[in-house]
Amino acid sequence: MGAVYGYGTLTVELASGASAGTIGGLGTNINGASTIAVDSGAIWTFSGANSIASFVNNGTAIVASGGSLNVSSAVDPSSSGVFQLVTNASLEIAAALGTNVKMQFLGSSPTNKLIIDKAANFGTNVGTASYAGPLLENFAAGDVIDLKGISPASLGLNYTAATGVLKITGSGGSALATLLFQNSTLGAGTFHAASDGSGGSGGTLITRS
Numbered sequence: 001m002g003a004v005y006g007y008g009t010l011t012v013e014l015a016s017g018a019s020a021g022t023i024g025g026l027g028t029n030i031n032g033a034s035t036i037a038v039d040s041g042a043i044w045t046f047s048g049a050n051s052i053a054s055f056v057n058n059g060t061a062i063v064a065s066g067g068s069l070n071v072s073s074a075v076d077p078s079s080s081g082v083f084q085l086v087t088n089a090s091l092e093i094a095a096a097l098g099t100n101v102k103m104q105f106l107g108s109s110p111t112n113k114l115i116i117d118k119a120a121n122f123g124t125n126v127g128t129a130s131y132a133g134p135l136l137e138n139f140a141a142g143d144v145i146d147l148k149g150i151s152p153a154s155l156g157l158n159y160t161a162a163t164g165v166l167k168i169t170g171s172g173g174s175a176l177a178t179l180l181f182q183n184s185t186l187g188a189g190t191f192h193a194a195s196d197g198s199g200g201s202g203g204t205l206i207t208r209s
Contacts, residue, residue, distance in 0.1 A: 011035040016042035016059065024067075027051035038081060057081035057101065063089035065107070074121075075101060075134075085112035095121035099132040110142040110187075117148050119168075119177035127175020131165060135180055140187030141209045150176050151202040155193045166191060168206075179206070 010033045014021060024047035026036070035054040038044055042059035046069050053073040055061070058081045063069045068090040069083075077098035085091055087107030092115035105112045114136070116122045123133020139145075147168070155176070156169040161183050168177040189209045196203035 011037055013037045013039065014042055014044045014059070015039045020045065020062075022047055022064075024048040024050065027070075040081075055079070057083065060084060062086060063091055065089060068092070085114070087111060089113075090115065092117065093122070094118065096134050097121060097124055098134070099124065101134045102137055103134050104137045105139050105143045110138075110140045112142075113144045113146060115146045115148065116177075119147050119150060123178060123180065126178045127167065127169075128178075131178040131180065133178065133180050135164075135182055137182040138185045138187075139181055139208055141189060141207070143187075143208065145179065145206040146196050147177055147204045147206065148196075148198070149202065150204045152193050152195045152204040155204065157191045157193060157206075159191055166206075168193075168204075 012033045016039050020043035022045045027050060035056065036052045037056040038059040038061050040058040045062040045064050047064040047067050049068050051070040051072060054076060055071045056076040057079040060082045062084045065087040070092040072094055074095040075093055079098050080100040082102045082104060083091055084104045084106055087109060088111045090113045094117040103114060120126055123131055125131045154171045158167045164181045164183045166179045166181060170176045187208050192207045194205050196205045
């Protein structure tokens, strides 16, 4: 199959069907699209490396084992679907201001990575008691959340099991990030923070063990 090119503002709509679908090569073999839209009830697997500016997810978007999906602008706030990471999969998101999206860390040997480019744009009311954002499910030992632009120095990690909210604060208690976990599927142990080794403005890896 050759490359597919689009021009202008192009949305690729992935509809539901009798069986799940597979797509790959966004940003390489498939060029020119600015938005991917997964319809309600649709199940699509993204294989290999994929990059798209905007993503509307009202179905199930699966990042295949060893694959990656980079949403360089935003997940549409109206989205109400599920992103599934399946063993050594990577999902990078620039912004996700909606409150109805779920992100699931799956696989027999969890080694999935969620990369958040700007924590202030991951959910709404970050750092406050009224935070609302994507629900993170099945996060366990081996999985990683990479918070770009946040230094690991002097971080505070305050997890409240009753609400599933992890508040991440900097020096002096300043709010830097908030993450919402499904407590019933959260792996045993405690949260940890360490450098992601990126240098420059830095980045912090959040793990659980």
